[in-house]
Amino acid sequence: MVFLRRTLLLRYLLLTTTLALLLFISSFWLPQGDQRDCGSVWQPCLIYYSQTPLAPPILGEWAEQEEDSPFIKECPGQSFQARKLLLYLRSSLAEDGENILLEPYLLSWDQLLSFMESLGTMVSFFSQKVREKTDLIRELSLKHSLELNGKSAGSSRPQTPAAFGLKTGVYQSVRSMVEAELKAGLVNYSYRTNSGSRTLLRLHRSLNWLKMLLEGLSEGPDSEGRYKTPGELGRDAYKVALAPHHHWMLRQAAEIVFLALPDRKYFLQLVCVQKQEEATPVLRIIVHALSLVHTRTQRILEKYNMLELP
DSSP states (O other): OHHHHHHHHHHHHHHHHHHHHHHHHHTTTSOOSOGGGTTSSSSOOGGGOOOOOOOOOOOHHHHTTGGGGGGSOOOTTOSOOHHHHHHHHHHHBOTTSSOBBHHHHHHHHHHHHHHHHTTOHHHHHHHHHHHHHHHHHHHHHHHHHHHHTTOOTTSOOOOSGGGGTTTTSTTSBHHHHHHHHHHHTOOOSSSOOOOHHHHHHHHHHHHHHHHHHHHHHHSOOOTTSOOOOHHHHHHHHHHHHTGGGSOHHHHHHHHHHHHHOOOHHHHHHHTTOSSHHHHHHHHHHHHHHHHHHHHHHHHHHHHTTOTTOO
């Protein structure tokens, strides 16, 4: 028994040390300083990105879901808002039935990041990495938009979403970004490149993890009347969506994150409900929206053979 306790203690200390090391290393990759320091090559002025609300298009696949919107309440006093998430997810679905509009897609991720960051400091390591990816796509979109207009990336300071090229530049949609980067030779299938397409693939996998987690939270109890904990649901989803693409150290760090996830009641409060019976329809509406966005993105990445980019 003593040997078992020592083994468990050593394992816990190893995992804790591993996560602390990862957090320390990742701090060197994050922008440092405040607003006055931005504008350099190390810290682009991404803080000027304005999150302008978008009107959701009335699409055929959403028509039957419009009446469900009243289920989604505005939650005062918190940064994550399920209504905003649903709005941006719907807005990202292009009317052609195939494409994903990049600006509302990234706004959806802003809300999902607020959701992740509200889960505690242990989750912050992963949310930081996701935020780096959304910032990178915005930065690359700005760079290519300026290049199209014959300007250098440092010659103009973005003030509106349009300045990032998400409305008028080459990165208006997922498909236009992928096609533009392929044409420019920015995507390589043999080694890693700093491309929006590769970055999007990483976001795509993380979106699948969040979708599976919320789907699990929407389900009822098992045959014995027991609900799975968020930690168990997060671990199950991670094994499918992210673990196959992560190295050993990240997988060990993830185990600590799942142990630290708050209880199910906390997750229900994030969508402004108190009971599981109230949460189920809300979560299913969100999961349905996430599924539509994920499916479209999957098809685009699959079409251009980008699902296994290094």
